[in-house]
Amino acid sequence: xxxxxxxxxxxxxxLLRGLNALVSPGxxxxxxxxGDDTRVWGLHVSPDLDTICYTLGGCIDEHRxxxxxxxxxxxxxxxxxxxxxxxxxxxxxxxxxxxxxTRLLTEGKTLTDVTAAIARDLGVGQPVxxxxxxxxxxxxLGPDGxxxxxxxxxxxxxxxxxxxxxxxxxxxxxxxxxxxEAIAEADAVIVCPSNPVTSIGPxxxxxxxxxxxxxxxATVLAISPIIGGEAVSGxxxxxxxxxxxxxxxxxxxxxxxxxxxxxxxxxQDAALDPQIRSGGTRPIFTNTVMxxxxxxxxxxxxxxxxxx
Amino acid sequence: xxxxxxxxxxxxxxLLRGLNALVSPGxxxxxxxxGDDTRVWGLHVSPDLDTICYTLGGCIDEHRxxxxxxxxxxxxxxxxxxxxxxxxxxxxxxxxxxxxxTRLLTEGKTLTDVTAAIARDLGVGQPVxxxxxxxxxxxxLGPDGxxxxxxxxxxxxxxxxxxxxxxxxxxxxxxxxxxxEAIAEADAVIVCPSNPVTSIGPxxxxxxxxxxxxxxxATVLAISPIIGGEAVSGxxxxxxxxxxxxxxxxxxxxxxxxxxxxxxxxxQDAALDPQIRSGGTRPIFTNTVMxxxxxxxxxxxxxxxxxx
Numbered sequence: 001x002x003x004x005x006x007x008x009x010x011x012x013x014x015l016l017r018g019l020n021a022l023v024s025p026g027x028x029x030x031x032x033x034x035g036d037d038t039r040v041w042g043l044h045v046s047p048d049l050d051t052i053c054y055t056l057g058g059c060i061d062e063h064r065x066x067x068x069x070x071x072x073x074x075x076x077x078x079x080x081x082x083x084x085x086x087x088x089x090x091x092x093x094x095x096x097x098x099x100x101x102t103r104l105l106t107e108g109k110t111l112t113d114v115t116a117a118i119a120r121d122l123g124v125g126q127p128v129x130x131x132x133x134x135x136x137x138x139x140x141l142g143p144d145g146x147x148x149x150x151x152x153x154x155x156x157x158x159x160x161x162x163x164x165x166x167x168x169x170x171x172x173x174x175x176x177x178x179x180x181e182a183i184a185e186a187d188a189v190i191v192c193p194s195n196p197v198t199s200i201g202p203x204x205x206x207x208x209x210x211x212x213x214x215x216x217x218a219t220v221l222a223i224s225p226i227i228g229g230e231a232v233s234g235x236x237x238x239x240x241x242x243x244x245x246x247x248x249x250x251x252x253x254x255x256x257x258x259x260x261x262x263x264x265x266x267x268q269d270a271a272l273d274p275q276i277r278s279g280g281t282r283p284i285f286t287n288t289v290m291x292x293x294x295x296x297x298x299x300x301x302x303x304x305x306x307x308x
Numbered sequence: 309x310x311x312x313x314x315x316x317x318x319x320x321x322x323l324l325r326g327l328n329a330l331v332s333p334g335x336x337x338x339x340x341x342x343g344d345d346t347r348v349w350g351l352h353v354s355p356d357l358d359t360i361c362y363t364l365g366g367c368i369d370e371h372r373x374x375x376x377x378x379x380x381x382x383x384x385x386x387x388x389x390x391x392x393x394x395x396x397x398x399x400x401x402x403x404x405x406x407x408x409x410t411r412l413l414t415e416g417k418t419l420t421d422v423t424a425a426i427a428r429d430l431g432v433g434q435p436v437x438x439x440x441x442x443x444x445x446x447x448x449l450g451p452d453g454x455x456x457x458x459x460x461x462x463x464x465x466x467x468x469x470x471x472x473x474x475x476x477x478x479x480x481x482x483x484x485x486x487x488x489e490a491i492a493e494a495d496a497v498i499v500c501p502s503n504p505v506t507s508i509g510p511x512x513x514x515x516x517x518x519x520x521x522x523x524x525x526a527t528v529l530a531i532s533p534i535i536g537g538e539a540v541s542g543x544x545x546x547x548x549x550x551x552x553x554x555x556x557x558x559x560x561x562x563x564x565x566x567x568x569x570x571x572x573x574x575x576q577d578a579a580l581d582p583q584i585r586s587g588g589t590r591p592i593f594t595n596t597v598m599x600x601x602x603x604x605x606x607x608x609x610x611x612x613x614x615x616x
Contacts, residue, residue: 042411079407
């Protein structure tokens with residue numbers, strides 16, 4: 001089965017690690033969100049691509065859920081002396097990734113090339129693609145104006161009332177090489193349990209990707225990141241509400257309605273079956289919380305069974 | 309007394325630390341060599357300016373003689389995973405300086421601005437100026453072609469036969485703002501005990517600086533880095549020979565002859581008095597080896613006495 005996965009950060013990476021244990025190497029291209037890419041100290045940081053690569057490469061810090069294991073923060077501490085911002089917690093080892101990426105980009109390589117190189121060097125067994133080689137930047141309208149995603153997420157710790165979300169420059173972006181082709185040729189597309197607004201939303205905002213999802217013969221399955229009216233983690237619930245979506249598995253299904261075939265939702269939400277079904281999506285209810293590696297593999301197996 | 313110092317790296321920085329203990333803050337601009345500046349991992353590294361700032365800021369690693377105290381190398385270790393060169397030993401704390409410098413340069417600041425900002429943030433009490441805001445790159449012709457200075461010095465550990473030394477792009481460089489003015493207005497110019505070929509040579513290669521030394525009313529004093537026919541440290545002797553200079557205090561004096569008034573040479577070389585004098589330079593012999601802080605201050609005091 002040819003699979004393509006659309007992925008944000010932490011939640012997606014856990015499912016991908018489960019899937020990676022079940023599928024053959026090289027058979028599951030992962031399209032990662034770059035809407036929350038940012039520049040820190042002049043370096044290009046791609047948080048979601050890194051979380052995917054670090055997780056599949058087996059070097060993620062499991063406790064924090066981001067960054068590299070066995071990390072230290074000596075450069076960060078020293079940057080304070082120069083008045084450089086330190087709220088974006090770049091570790092010394094993590095910094096190597098951003099230095100390497102930035103150097104290659106400065107030399108004219110595309111983010112696609114660079115991401116493939118980093119994934120290879122980290123021993124990632126699946127192709128990892130950015131959604132686009134052009135910059136698309138998720139921004140959120142707070143009471144004091146627009147915030148970049150990382151300002152909202154890391155600096156303000158999501159404690160900002162958001163009135164609107166925007167994907168700046170999305171209209172000028174093109175899908176990265178291979179993204180539309182992979183979706184067109186796939187037997188199945190898996191939309192990971194990621195924030196529909198700030199993880200999957202930017203991917204869909206790249207002109208051509210939503211159309212590819214509508215046009216593909218692949219079965220498209222999403223895993224709901226909302227359980228019982230709340231996000232499993234992070235601000236997905238609040239942001240869905242801010243964007244006028246119902247904060248439920250029904251809301252997730254309706255967000256993806258134009259091209260979604262199957263929604264994997266949590267057993268707690270089984271009562272939503274008729275509502276999801278009435279929107280044209282087939283719901284499957286199962287335990288969607290991944291507490292450990294076994295949980296990741298169990299959800300991955302359920303996902304593959306649903307697609308079979 | 310208004311003093312200007314021309315400086316390379318380690319040897320210069322020790323004398324400057326001695327002088328700094330004797331003169332008032334802000335009264336001794338230091339013009340630093342940037343001929344051995346380089347790019348590492350896409351970052352602009354200015355080894356001599358950093359050695360000066362770290363030494364005068366009291367944060368240099370005394371044991372190594374370069375870089376910051378209490379250093380670690382976690383980014384470096386991780387860079388190896390991406391196949392990035394690791395022979396230039398950038399520490400995690402040191403990296404903050406290069407990230408900050410590169411970011412400011414990328415934003416359009418000049419090296420003069422950036423160096424002043426770094427010196428201020430590190431608590432350096434004297435103005436530190438680069439010799440030029442334009443790139444001048446010292447390169448050395450070895451058996452297999454031209455090497456950048458850092459390739460020669462750090463990667464090859466100077467174990468290369470050098471046939472020629474060149475200051476690439478020097479003809480297009482201009483003295484940094486304030487350099488020529490400081491020399492013109494000074495009562496004294498101190499040429500630190502640095503390598504005449506690769507530390508002071510690049511400064512003199514910037515059009516206008518040698519002329520300013522010839523034109524100034526200041527007393528110009530140099531401290532010989534050569535004692536008894538050998539360099540106190542580093543490849544100065546071999547490089548002087550490669551450039552056709554006599555490897556002695558006489559050779560140092562003759563290299564600087566057009567504008568040198570006084571050469572402070574080591575007592576071991578007292579027999580060279582007539583030869584130095586016949587070249588038009590007044591020699592003063594003293595102990596020029598700086599083994600500790602007391603030695604630095606003693607040589608600094610001797611230097612100021614000679615200029616008084």
